[in-house]
Amino acid sequence: MKKVFSTIVILLSLYQANAQNFTRRDSLMGGLRPERNSFDVQRYDLSIKVDPDKKYISGYNNITFKVIDNTSRIQLDLFINMKIDSIVYNKTKLTYKRDNDAVFITFPKQLIKGSEEQVRFYYSGNPLVAKNAPWDGGFVFAKDDQQKPWIGVAVQGTGASLWYPVKDHQSDEPDRGASIKVAVPNGLMDVSNGRFTGSEDLKNGYTRWDWEVKNPINNYDITLNIADYAHIHDTNNGLDLDYYVLKIHEEKAKKHFEEVKLMLNCFESKFGRYPFFEDGYKLVETPYLGMEHQSAVAYGNRFKKGYLGNDLSGTGIGMKFDYIIVHESGHEWFGNSITSKDIADMWIHEGFTTYSETVYAECQYGYDEAMKYINGEGAGSMNKRPVIGIFGVNKKGSNDMYYKGALMLNTLRHVVNNDAKWWKLILDYSEHFKKQVITTEDVVAFFNKETGTNLTSIFNQYLRYPAVPxxxxxxxxxxxxxxxxxxxxxxxxxxxxxxxxxxxxxxxxxxxxxxxxxxxxxxxxxxxxxxxxxxxxxx
Missing domain, CATH: 2.60.40 (Immunoglobulin-like)
Structure with a gap:
């Protein structure tokens, strides 16, 4: 039955994709084919140099992978505007063919199932610059108050291959984490994911900053942040908290970021221990609004309450907390720890994370205020397109994945009608799927089993159709x-x-x-x- 159901879903997705005129590039980015399914990424080791004046990056990514099926050809990805300098395997340059942003690499002999292999992918170029990050993917090359370079990147949905070579599909995270080494002009600092492991003066006007991630990590979460940062360190229940902000904002940040502890205490009580304890928790000030970069959360809310000083709920409750701290940190549990296999299921990230705002409001201000908040924010739901997108073509669903997704969860809470049971369900969900890649069907099956109730028709109506009941x-x-x-x-x-x-x-x-x-x-x-x-x- 599972195979039959999967075939139906695939055929339906292909039909929908053709009906909406998706391109070959969309299929190459969003689809899974033998050249992708034949290997499982174990680790990325990225080492690059960033020239702020030329807006230019160069370097390599060591990609370690396990062979799942015998193959002599794999697909990696790098945006077509970026130059491939060479791809090396066992000291031999490999042949490859570019097809849009996909790079099909041919090995001189068949790779054997079960073996572990590594390629070093050298590349360079001027990555795409975002027009309005984080809503469109790309680099942000800005200046701080001292006119020093202030650089960030956000690529969710657009693709991590915008700036580094990668297997650019959410279904495959590097099992053994990653290292990110970024060389920047002296006087600047790079802050990336995970733990800082050291810096080295390269004696050429550049210093390399080295970071190590122990946990699996989404491709789009791997990041860099370049500026003349001040570093603030704190702890909460044994968890390292590190904040990197422009030096002019250091004292303001020390006070404003006290809310992080309130947020973490609430979320850990409802969702379980911070999932990336080994890598620590960071907030990094960025020249764009924010992004859930794992263990290096991008923060650009200008040390204001609400959303850039505005209340998205229209109730006044949203002005009581910093939206970006709460929402983007909520993604550490929902999106970074629990990841959707296909971007079409991104409600698994955004619905649960938007709901986490209400959870925080309830922790701080009580149930009644939380209900006002979620219903006020939810007034922005459009109900014009389904929440679930189209599979296999890198196509997310409607933006109702945020507010409508959260309202669906609030509805389910009251369907369950037992708060002790509900909070146990949410905690068990977070722990059961911790650091896993899942689908909507996985979510529904878990909720059905744990509640002892068939909730499938409820999930289907809210997620697969535009209209609400x-x-x-x-x-x-x-x-x-x-x-x-x-x-x-x-x-x-x-x-x-x-x-x-x-x-x-x-x-x-x-x-x-x-x-x-x-x-x-x-x-x-x-x-x-x-x-x-x-x-x-x-x-």
């Missing part, structure tokens, strides 16, 4: 009649209402059901839409 109500001869109107067949979900001020819980389906009532009109019936993200039609 509509609860239809009517009065008929002393009875309140109710049913769900949904795209998903056989939809079942309980809902809370009050009738003449008295609470009731209706287990509604697509079929009309009824309960006796003394209500004279539907104005006496109120649906608790703060707990359930639905629409109501009173007929």
């Amino acid at each position: 509509v609860l239809q109500l009517k009065l008929n001869k002393g009875k309140l009649e109710y049913r769900w109107q949904t795209d998903e067949p056989n939809f079942t979900m309980p809902v809370e209402v009050t009738i003449d001020g008295k609470p009731a819980r209706l287990l509604a389906t697509n079929t009309w059901q009824s309960i006796k009532t003394v209500a004279k009109n539907l104005d006496a019936v109120a649906v608790v839409t703060t707990k359930f993200y639905i629409k109501v039609e009173k007929l």
Whole structure:
């Protein structure tokens, strides 16, 4: 059955892709084929030099991989505007063919299943510059207050191969982590993921800064941050906290970043221990708003509460905390630790992380304030396209993956209707899939098993269709009649209402059901839409 289901999904994805005129480049970026499936990346060792004046990078990536199936040809990726200087295997230069951003590499002999191999991929060039990072991928070459270079990069969705050679697919993270070594002009510092392991003056006007990641890491999370940084160190429950900010902001950061401890304490109580304890936690000030770069979270919120000083929820609650600290750090659990296999399932990152904002609000300000926050923020849901995107072509779903994804989780909390059970479910989910690459089907199966309830139709309606469930109500001869109107067949979900001020819980389906009532009109019936993200039609 699993093979049959997978075939149907693949055929449907191909049909949808063709219908939307996806290109060969999209398929090469988003698809899995023998040249990708035949090997499993074990480690990246990246060593580059960055010339800020020329906006130029050069160097190599050592890519260590395990052979999964016998092969003599693999696919790596590097954007077409970047130059391949050479690809070396066992001191021999390999032949390769470029196809858009894909690089198909041929080995002189077949690589044997089970063997571990390594190629050194030399490259250079001027990487794409982002017009509006982090919403479009690329480098940001800015200046600080002293007119010194201030450089960052953000490539989620666009592809890590924008700036370094990599197997550019979310399904394969380097099992044994990575090292990132970046040489920058003297007087500047590079801050990358993981632990700082040392620096070396190269005696040519450049200093190399070395970083080591012990954990698996998403391709798009690997990063560099270049500036004349001040370094602040702190700890929280044994976890190293390191902050890198422009020197002019050092004193401001010391005070403002105290919120990190509140956030971590809340998230660890709800989601489990910080998943990258071995690599430490960092906030790095960047010339763009933010990004969830694992163990080196990009921070550009200008030391303000809210989202650049604005409340996305419109309730006032969003002005009580720093949105970027909370949201981007939430990704350490949801997106960085638990990763979707395909970008089409990015709601697994964004829905849970957006929900983590509400979790933090509840930790700090209580349940009622949290409900105000999530419903205020959720007013931005559009419900025009499905949350889940198209598989195999690097196509994410709609931006409703953020607010609608969070509102779906809030709805599920109230479907479960038992907070002790709900928080255990969320904690167990975070721990069970820790440092794994998963799919929507994995999420649904876990929630079904742990709750002992078939929640599949609920997930399907919210994720696979644009519309939210509509609860239809009517009065008929002393009875309140109710049913769900949904795209998903056989939809079942309980809902809370009050009738003449008295609470009731209706287990509604697509079929009309009824309960006796003394209500004279539907104005006496109120649906608790703060707990359930639905629409109501009173007929």
